[in-house]
Amino acid sequence: MNTDASELNRRREAVAALGSGLRRLTESAVRSTADPETLRRLADEAEKLAADLEAAGRRPLGAIPELDDLRIGQRTFSPVTGAGHPSAPPVIVERNENCVRGRFTLGFAHEGPPRFSHGGVSAMILDELMGWAARTTGSPSMTVDLAFSYRGPVPLGVPLMAEAEVTEQDGRSIRVEGRITPESRPEAVLVEASGRFVTPEPEQISALFPGLEHLL
Ligand SMILES: CCCCCCCCCCCC(=O)SCCNC(=O)CCNC(=O)[C@H](O)C(C)(C)COP(=O)(O)OP(=O)(O)OC[C@H]1O[C@@H](n2cnc3c(N)ncnc32)[C@H](O)[C@@H]1OP(=O)(O)O
Numbered sequence: 247m248n249t250d251a252s253e254l255n256r257r258r259e260a261v262a263a264l265g266s267g268l269r270r271l272t273e274s275a276v277r278s279t280a281d282p283e284t285l286r287r288l289a290d291e292a293e294k295l296a297a298d299l300e301a302a303g304r305r306p307l308g309a310i311p312e313l314d315d316l317r318i319g320q321r322t323f324s325p326v327t328g329a330g331h332p333s334a335p336p337v338i339v340e341r342n343e344n345c346v347r348g349r350f351t352l353g354f355a356h357e358g359p360p361r362f363s364h365g366g367v368s369a370m371i372l373d374e375l376m377g378w379a380a381r382t383t384g385s386p387s388m389t390v391d392l393a394f395s396y397r398g399p400v401p402l403g404v405p406l407m408a409e410a411e412v413t414e415q416d417g418r419s420i421r422v423e424g425r426i427t428p429e430s431r432p433e434a435v436l437v438e439a440s441g442r443f444v445t446p447e448p449e450q451i452s453a454l455f456p457g458l459e460h461l462l
Pocket residue numbers: 316373374375377378386387388389390391419442444445446447450462
């Protein structure tokens with residue numbers, strides 16, 4: 247495959263366009279009040295679209311998409327930040343020296359209590375952003391311990407912000423704090439998180455991610 251810069255850009259734009267269409271479809275599906283005949287007809291069309299995508303080529307388990315850069319948290323198909331993922335908000339991330347900030351709006355696809363986010367969605371967003379904050383130390387790491395306080399319900403359809411920062415590093419262990427707030431009221435903390443991330447030993451990296459060591 248030709249992977250020069252303009253070809254990668256064309257692919258990136260096409261992946262984002264498909265992701266955007268699928269997100270609209272997902273949102274429409276979970277809001278739909280259509281009759282059973284309409285739903286059955288659309289289900290058949292969805293199966294055909296899936297078969298077309300499968301026939302056009304699929305990456306094997308563990309293969310990193312050529313659009314990704316794991317060192318900076320660029321993951322095209324992440325369920326949190328991926329422009330190509332059908333249920334990612336997606337969170338748009340800015341990285342700074344030892345912290346990251348993400349902006350996003352949640353929809354019906356992320357609903358828990360009526361009108362509010364599912365608690366697991368907030369947790370998933372914080373886990374990923376806190377992981378990328380830990381990565382600002384220069385070492386790849388994995389979540390080993392993560393605790394949340396849900397202080398207020400997280401509204402759907404409202405611009406939100408998630409922030410994560412490294413507060414301590416001791417050898418392989420990195421402490422990270424995170425929070426979700428409304429974008430317009432950063433002082434109103436809705437979810438607070440505190441976690442520990444551990445850098446696997448080189449032999450653990452080789453065992454867990456064979457062949458990917460140079461990408462981490
Ligand atoms: C990398 C590329 C990513 C690249 C891609 C990243 C995408 C972003 C994703 C966001 C982040 C995730 O979700 S990551 C996915 C979720 N996480 C995981 O699957 C991790 C599962 N855990 C593991 O595989 C393992 O715990 C390792 C490999 C991380 C570490 O194993 P280990 O080396 O045997 O650990 P061990 O020596 O026992 O412990 C090391 C230190 O951590 C502490 N520790 C260990 N486990 C825990 C624990 N559950 N709770 C508290 N503390 C713990 C120990 O007390 C010790 O502290 P001390 O005695 O030294 O003080």
